[in-house]
Structure formats: C-alpha cells, structure tokens
Amino acid sequence: MPASRTRHLCSVAAALVLTVTAPAAAASASPSAAGLREVLFVGNNWDGTADVIRSSGDYARIGRIDVVPDKAERMAEINADPVKWIYFMAIRNSVGEGHDQFVDDMYSTPDGSSVVVSRPSFADVVSIDLATGRVNWRFRVAGYRADHMAVSPDGTRVAVSASTANTVHVLDIVSGREVGRFATGDKPHENIFTRDGKYLYNMSIGDVNTATDAPWLDWTKGDRHITVVDATTFQQVKVIDMRQRLDAIGLKDYSDAVRPAVFSPDESKLYFQVSFFNGFFEYDLATDRITRTKTLPENPATSDDRTTFVNDSRHHGLSMRPDGSKLCVAGTMDDYATVVDRATLQEGPLVSASKPYWATVSGDGKDCVISESGADQVTAIDFATGRKRLSVPVGDHPQRVRLGHVADGWTGPGA
Secondary structure (H helix, E strand, O other): OOHHHHHHHHHHHHHHHHOOOOHHHHHHHOOOOOOOEEEEEEEEOOEEEEEEOOHHHHHEEEEEEEEEOOHHHHHHHHOOOOHHHHHHHHHOOOOOOOOOOOOOEEEEEEOOOOOEEEEEEHOOEEEEEEEOOEEEEEOOOOOOEEEEEOOOOOOOEEEEOOOOEEEEEEEEOOOEEEEEEEOOOOOOOEEEEEOOOEEEEEEEOOOOOOOOOOOOHHHHHHHOEEEEEOOOOEEHHHHHHHHHHHHHHOOOOOOOEEEEEEEEEOOEEEHHHHHHHHOEEEEEOOOEEEEEEEEEOOOOOOOHHHHOOOOOOOOEEEEEEEOOEEEEEEEEOOOOEEEEOOOOOEEEOOEEEEEEEEEOOOOOOOEEEOOOOOOOOEEEOOOOOOOOOEEOOOOOOEEEEEEEEOOEEEEEOOO
C-alpha cells in the first residue's frame, strides 16, 4: 500500500476512534414515546416467522408474526424465472442446509407499528404491518440474496447486505426508499452503525459454502475486509484488512473473514469472531492492530474437519454487557455459550446449547440472550454469574434476535 494511503487511513482511524461505540443501543432504536413496549424479535429462519417475546424477565411470548405473507406470490415469480429459481435452490441446498431461508434479520420502526425483515431466499427486504400482518413495502436487493441488517441510531434508516452483489443498500425504514448504497468485499455480512450515526461498518466474509477450507486454500474464499463508509454520503473512508493484522501477530493460518463483532463502550476496541476459530480477537482502533486473542475450549464431540462447520462458522454470535465488563460468546459448532470477563479474558461456565447462532443483550442489560437454532429455543444467561437462567421455545431454526418495540397491548397481527 502506498505510504500516502497508509497515512490517510491512520488519520481516519484516529477520527473514528472518537465515534465508534457499542451497537446495543442502536439495536432497539428505542424511542421514549408513550404507548410502546420493548420486546425481543426472534427470527425463525426456516419456518418464516418471528416470535415476539418479552425483552427481559421470563421472556414469555407475546405474539408471532408471519414474515412471508406474500409467499405464494414470491414463489410464482421465482418459478417463472429460471435464474431466480437456480439461486433459490442454491440457497436452500447450501447456506440453508436443505431449508429455505425466510428471515435473516429484523428491526421495528421507531413508532412500533411495523417490523422490517430481510428475507434471504426471496432476495428482499419487507416491512410488515404489526397490526394487520400485511406487507407495507418491499425492496428487492441487488443480486439474489439478502442478509444481515443494521438500523441507524435514530431508527430512520436500515442497512442490508446484498450478499451475492457485494453491495449494502441503505433504506428509509418507513417508506422502503433507497437513500444510498455502497460496494463491499466479497459476500457482505454484518453491518454496524456508530452510535452518532456518522459511520457504517460492513464485514464481508467471502465464500463460506466451498469445500476449500484448508488454511493453505484460504485465498480461494475471496476478498474479505471491513468497509467503513460515511453514513450520509456512503463514500468509503476506511478499509480494514484483518489478513495483514493477523499475519503481523503470526496467525497466518487463521481466516480473516470477520463474522459477528461488537464495539466496546469506551469506543476504543472491536471484538470479533472469524471463520473456523473457537474464540475471538480484540482489535485496537487507535493503533490499528490486534491486541489480544482469546481461544475458547473445543467440544471433544465436535469434529475438527473444517468442511463440517456450518457456513465456515465454528463460533458465531457475540455480545457485550452494557457496562463493557463481560462478553458473551455463542460457540455454534461446539454447542455451548459462555460469558467472558473482558479484563482478564477468562471464560465462565460453558452453558450447554444446541447450535447457538446469535447472542444479544436483554432489555434490562442483565442477560445474554442466545438463539439455539438446533433446539428451537432462546436461552438467557446471567451476565453476572455466567449461568443459564431459563429457556423459552420459539419457531424453527431461530437465528437473529433483536430488541425492538410494539404497541402496548399488542399480542399479534389481527388480535
């Protein structure tokens, strides 16, 4: 990289250190208006529903939403277009593990009237009216698959990864109108807004469905990096290539595909997972280097054959206690979750869980809430003790869990 370019990126990094923060607050886009109730939305990817549960306490289910009310219409379109049909079947037989992917991510609108959902198999984003269950608007993403989303801190915009088009769309959350887009690395995945809404981070993960999983074949997975853009102009302001940072600490055989990530409350550190690795890294924004590596226990029952890891994920799911003292890690292929002390990186009890796929924070900040995609339930783990509090049943293959809002007294569409 030219020296002038390096100096520019370092100066941008220094500026960004002042603005990056934990995404937990943005996750709920929480308004203070009366008449709203905070909830957790749980996306049941394989059956096309979202369970709405209490955001803390007993996590009891309040209602359920059909996020594919237009399924017949969408399937008719797909069946009439050979290219769309090929991609639809490819999603089913690769990342879908033999199932259709009907809900990846979701966020409620600031007024709690609708929920916006990305639907991978339908390559779109829709807004569902929470009172009627009908589609308010639909946005078809570039390419053939929609993936992770993020909502801006003020709740007015939602970013969605178009994974086969190497593009992130940014939409007005009320109208569905595109307000901007930007290019990414191969297969954009996670998105994170900074708390002040000035910057948007995207993590690209490359090809996760090939069998070229040996470390020496890692280069075949594509161009993977973190893209940082100005969230107003959508112009690129920084690129972070973790390959260089991993190589610098002697980890040349580790994947550079950044998966779930979370920023520290003091805005100085990024914690992130990568493909195939049972653990996570700490990255310092000011010095632009990986400062600590945490390797977590392997489950003896988990095969070390990397081709058996679902979508190249060994661990997939990371959240942080609001005060920044604890991290919660979903050990997907190792069938556990654990709370890690951020100061010492010492893990707590390994809480048995069936293919945990995501980790978030409860509304009161006391629990880590994981989705157990293999057991069709969500489980709350006490941040203070690291021990399981309870589990509640949800739909088929829960993945993303997001804080949001519904109207007081809401119990489901049409209820």
